[in-house]
Amino acid sequence: MSGSTDAGLPASLILVGAGKMGGAMLSGWLAGGLDPSRTGVIDPAPSAEIERLCAERGVALNPASPSAPEALVLAIKPQGLEAAAPALAPLAGSGTLVVSVLAGKTVANLQQRLPEAGAVVRAMPNLPASIGRGATGAFAGETVTGRQRAAAEALLSATGLVEWVADEALIDAVTALSGSGPAYVFLLAEAMAQAGIRSGLPPETAERLARATVAGAGALLDAGSEPAETLRRNVTSPGGTTAAALAVLMRENGLPALLDEAMNAARKRAAELAG
Template identity: 50%
Template sequence: MSDKPRTAGRVLLLGGGNMGGAMARGWAEQGSAGAIHVVDPQPGEALRASIEAGRLTHSTAVPDERFDVVVLAVKPQTMATALPPVRAAVGPQTIVISVAAGTTTKTIADHLGDGVAIVRAMPNTPALIGRGITGCFAGENVSQQVRDLAESLLSACGPVVWVAKEADIDVVTAVSGSGPAYVFLLAETLAAAGEAAGLTPELAMTLARHTVAGAGELMVRSEDAPAVLRRNVTSPNGTTQAALDVLMGEGGLAPLMRRAVEAAKRRAAELSEG
């Protein structure tokens, strides 16, 4: 294979739900892919608009033709039935990118062929607004050229990071893949606490939403570590310190989060084992 950078060319997107739709919108906006064909009996609302406008093509079954890139964006539970028809779309130079949790490169290769270049990726739901982050693992047939192309495509939804071991994708899933749900729960519980302390439900939720969103944006924009930002907000013997004494005490947030991430990692591994 030459060292000349590859372009995405024709892309087959198997699965047009939220994540598939987010990726397709990002590619279209950035011009990082060529023609995009979506296979899904019921594509999501955002993709339906693009299909109706003629920006994407669509079918309910995999076409009997080859594509440059195949993106697997179906639910892990459906992969066993979704993969066999995809083999007709995979040629010697096709790149396969899977965003299905718990589906290993071996499982994909068993269906599509041992020589296929496979990248496992774990994006998260902020990809819907271009603010996601994606953790990736490159299979044994993935060259630097293929890796660069996969990163170019996936970065349409936010930053891309790579792990050296496939098992680490389970940890990525537990931290960032499932992580938005943890943050949403934080906002829920913060609002509920505000309501319990006397605020109206609407005001408590507004304060919680904007506090979580603003703090997250500050973390992204700041060069300081979260621990430094936390200390900057915390006056000695002040109100924040009183709250942190509870959250950082024995049995507080840190050990609870470790147990939560471990549970998610364990479940991801179970899915990988079938």
């Protein structure tokens, strides 16, 4: 099918997998102008929220005999691609743009399992896409046309920032940084609250302070253009309490080294999922 919406979104789309990420993207697309009457969702066990969204907006949920759409978005678990591929292959026609958010699954993996697919874009969004504040890294396969890349950009930017990378191998680094990154931030808030409790604060007070601190710092970082390093230096008085804490966090085996190790582990696991 050809054509697109005024917002640059595909004229027709099928989403495969409507879990937290797929559901967040679908909500963003519909809000951005995607035609619900030409949108389908395939999910063998949709949540009540997805069932309600599809019913309210007129999106076809598990249509009986869907035809190949302009865009086919894959948001299932990467381990499920092999089993799902035979049913998905007829939906990936020569004019179909396949947008995959499957961690580790390369363009070659996808083209092997969906041999008629005309073009493939790999993308790695993250959970804040559910509130329109996502960060997505994307790579366009060599057969992706300018129009298809624009359609993918419109889809992905509906839920936040999009950064394109020229080397597909960098998608694994994106996965380790921004794809898994929200969990690192949540762990930081969790650890701060627990440390506050051990310092004598009531649990509810410590949790509220930690949550507000992380959220506020993130909002401050987002509000301006200054690098994180500059903001860190601005709030660190020489010889003060923050400097004493950072001396611990930034020591040789401190937070930067732990994050390097953690991201390397995530990147390695993403590469393993290509098999």
